[in-house]
Amino acid sequence: MSWPRVVPRRAIPILTYHQIAVAPPRGAAFRGLYVAPDAFARQMGLLRRLGYQGLSMSGLMPYLRGERTGRVVGITFDDGYLNNLTHALPVLQRVGYSATCYMVSDRAGGTNDWDEPLGVAQVPLMDRGALRAWVAGGLEIGAHTRSHARLPDLPTEQARREIRGSRDDLEALVDAPVRHFCYPYGEYTSDHANLVAAAGFDTATTTERGRVCGGDSLLALPRVPVLRSTSLPLLWIKLISAYEDRRRSPASQNHART
Numbered sequence: 001m002s003w004p005r006v007v008p009r010r011a012i013p014i015l016t017y018h019q020i021a022v023a024p025p026r027g028a029a030f031r032g033l034y035v036a037p038d039a040f041a042r043q044m045g046l047l048r049r050l051g052y053q054g055l056s057m058s059g060l061m062p063y064l065r066g067e068r069t070g071r072v073v074g075i076t077f078d079d080g081y082l083n084n085l086t087h088a089l090p091v092l093q094r095v096g097y098s099a100t101c102y103m104v105s106d107r108a109g110g111t112n113d114w115d116e117p118l119g120v121a122q123v124p125l126m127d128r129g130a131l132r133a134w135v136a137g138g139l140e141i142g143a144h145t146r147s148h149a150r151l152p153d154l155p156t157e158q159a160r161r162e163i164r165g166s167r168d169d170l171e172a173l174v175d176a177p178v179r180h181f182c183y184p185y186g187e188y189t190s191d192h193a194n195l196v197a198a199a200g201f202d203t204a205t206t207t208e209r210g211r212v213c214g215g216d217s218l219l220a221l222p223r224v225p226v227l228r229s230t231s232l233p234l235l236w237i238k239l240i241s242a243y244e245d246r247r248r249s250p251a252s253q254n255h256a257r258t
């Protein structure tokens with residue numbers, strides 16, 4: 001299957017966030033994936049001052065397809081933490097930005113239990129009401145499989161159910177189209193990209209670092225991580241320079257092009 005490509009235009013950063021909350025004490029697992037609410041607000045304020053429009057993946061589509069040009073940045077949240085609704089939504093609304101939250105569909109109303117073996121603190125994920133509040137607030141829900149599956153470990157049929165099923169389940173939960181996918185752990189093969197396309201998704205994002213460039217596959221988009229340690233100057237450098245592009249693995253660039 002030949003995958004749809006990004007049309008060559010200026011590089012587009014897609015930011016990756018996880019939790020928007022005050023980090024747990026020093027030594028806690030994955031502490032780096034927390035961005036404090038006030039830091040998030042300052043980051044969105046910086047984007048605005050720099051003249052960026054923050055967009056969901058659906059909002060980004062015309063730019064990825066080369067139909068529009070502009071100073072845009074994709075904003076994505078992985079896993080579906082309830083603190084995204086509590087802390088990120090009000091900030092995004094204040095600056096007039098959209099965003100996509102990739103939800104693990106079977107864990108709606110549950111916790112990040114796939115992280116439990118690694119000793120990661122369990123925190124609530126959005127339930128049906130929260131997901132609907134997110135969408136009603138002008139933001140978008142994307143899919144992140146049913147169970148935060150490590151796709152390459154699964155037989156094809158099970159992987160298909162994780163991908164396709166998460167879309168069906170989420171569309172039923174939020175009563176809105178779910179057109180964008182994110183590979184858990186950033187792990188996938190070309191077979192999974194084909195399954196994502198067959199399930200009707202428009203894009204899929206990875207954990208590969210870099211800004212989106214012309215020629216990238218829409219089904220294997222790189223992103224720009226924002227961590228607890230990401231200062232405002234570093235965020236600015238990540239957006240406007242090749243800082244992230246240089247951190248992209250050569251293998252992924254080849255992979256993205258096959």
Ligand SMILES: [Zn+2]
Nearest residue numbers: 078079184185
């Ligand atoms: Zn995840």
